[in-house]
Amino acid sequence: MARFTFKLPDIGEGISEAEIVAWHVAVGDRVEEDQSLADMMTDKATVEMESPVAGVVVEIAGAVGDQVSIGAPLVVIETEGEGEVASPAAEPETLEAENPGVEEVAAKPSPPRGEGLGEGGEPRREAGLGETPAPHPSPLPGGEREPASHTAHSPVLASPAVRARAKDLNVDLAAIRVPEGERIRHADLDAYLRYNAGQGYHAPHAARAREDEQVRVIGMRRRIAENMAASKRNIPHFTYVDEIDVTALEDMRADLNAHRGERPKLTLLPLLIVAMCRTLPDFPMLNARYDDEAGVVTRTGRVHVGMATQTDAGLTVPVIRDAQDRNVWQLATEIARLAGAARANKLTPQELGGGTITVTSLGPLGGIATTPVINRPEVAIIGPNKIVERPVFRGDDIVRAKLMNLSISCDHRVVDGWDAASYVQALKTYLETPVLLFAD
Structure with missing residues (x-):
């Protein structure tokens, strides 16, 4: 060897x-x-x-x-x-x-040198040892090699990167001629494309440039821009993310939907809000509004949940008032009503103000983790992310589980990192043991 x-x-x-x-x-x-x-x-x-x-x-x-x-x-x-x-x-x-x-x-x-295959697959030897070297393609300006077809017996040599690029461009590498035994390079592929540009070749799915346009930032878009800028400018954000096993929660949600009758179909959101209402009394610093000009934090006793909703006009945050007094079906009904009113641009001023904590979700888009921006003057916002199935250990066994990352962004002037992490752990207890959501 x-x-x-x-x-x-x-x-x-x-x-x-x-x-x-x-x-x-x-x-x-x-x-x-x-x-x-x-x-x-x-x-x-x-x-x-x-x-x-x-x-x-x-x-x-x-x-x-x-x-x-x-x-x-x-x-x-x-x-x-x-x-x-x-x-x-x-x-x-x-x-x-x-x-x-x-x-x-x-x-x-x-x-x-001296290796490679010649015509008919026979070993190719160097010139001067009884063999005539394979002719090189005539160079193009700039040192490029003239693109042409391979011979029938020539192997097509190229790196994985070149092969992938040629596949994306729908180019047959066998149509590109290089010195025998050498690899096709990106430069050879570029030369081939330029050589054929005048012969009707066009790369498939080529993107077309759009005309520039100017769009005035007005109305809802301007309000969103001003609110987000003020929030990031005035609030020192921090975000904490934890993973939650929602296998049991999703199984329970499926059972509830299977027997819902005339009641609305449950999504994850009303169940999450019930868990928030159960845990917030122990974490009053999160269910609060901060008047930074007056230097006063108001810790509210009732839970008014802002629900970030995407509409054609932009992001709107209607408020589910007194969420702590509603059961999961009532929450689902109110969520559907407010979302419909938001998309129809029929929300009242009362339905758009007075929130104490906000939930924002991208639904099926989800993402691995989010760093949501706080809805000022609130001090916290919660973002559930996409549910994915992954193998996990349960004792010595590996089982399929439904996992979800939960993000929380907080105002560090009012909320400490320990409090945010502790709150998410409390939420995690309810979401991973969903029977507690319905226990007295």
Whole structure:
């Protein structure tokens, strides 16, 4: 068996070393030619290193986070044959960087001289050893290679990044001619597109530029802008997020909806509001309004829940008054009524003011976590996020569970982080043991 030492090539940015940010192989792994070995990060980009040979990985340079000098061994691969082989000097090649749409100059090792396939699949030898070298395509201005078709027997060599880009552009890589045994690069793909631009080629699904337009910020949009700006300007926000297992809650909600009769269909929101009303008496600093000009915090005894609602005119926050006196079905009815009035622009001033705490939800859009902006002069806002199914441990068993992240943003002038976290833990108790929502 032979050993091939793949040395970190010159990435072409004048750097002396690069950081290992991810390993895609480990010692003992079997790798194929062109398989990804590692991701190396420079100051400008993350570059994927690919194996130029097939074999078994016997050594790697270090752990994630380690620096590797240019020209130093990165991976040692045991291959067929005898002796030690080092990767040759690498030729810079354009690769896609970590950020979409950005290209960085990176190096890929060229195949060792004398290797590769000629016509009919026979080994190709270097010129001067009894063989005529394969003709190179005539260069275009700027050093580009003339795009043309591959021969029937030529293999199509390209990095995964080039293949993915060609697939997105609906380009057959076999139509791009490069010197035999060399890989198709991004530059070759670019040249092919330019060469065919005058022959009716158009990239599919190309985005079209829109005309610029100016939109006056007026009406509801202006009010939202002013309120949000005042909230962020005056309130030192902090957000706490915790994960809640809502498997039992969702099962109970499904059972309630299956036997609801003429009553409205339950969403998560009325159940969450019941849990809020059950827990807020122990956390009065959250159910409050802060008059920062007077320097007075009013901790309210009744719970008036603002319900952030998206309408055609923008975000509106109607208020469910005296939520603590309503059961889950009454809350569902009021939520539907207020949402309908908001979308029809028929809310009264009384229905838009006087909230003591707000709930904002993106519904099925959800997201992993949110950092909602407080509805001033309130001091807290709660944001349930999307429910997802994931495996979790229950004792020694792995089971399917429905999990939801719950966010809470608070005014740090009035609410301490400990209080916010403690409140979410209290909410979590009710939401993970939903029978408590209906217990006296």
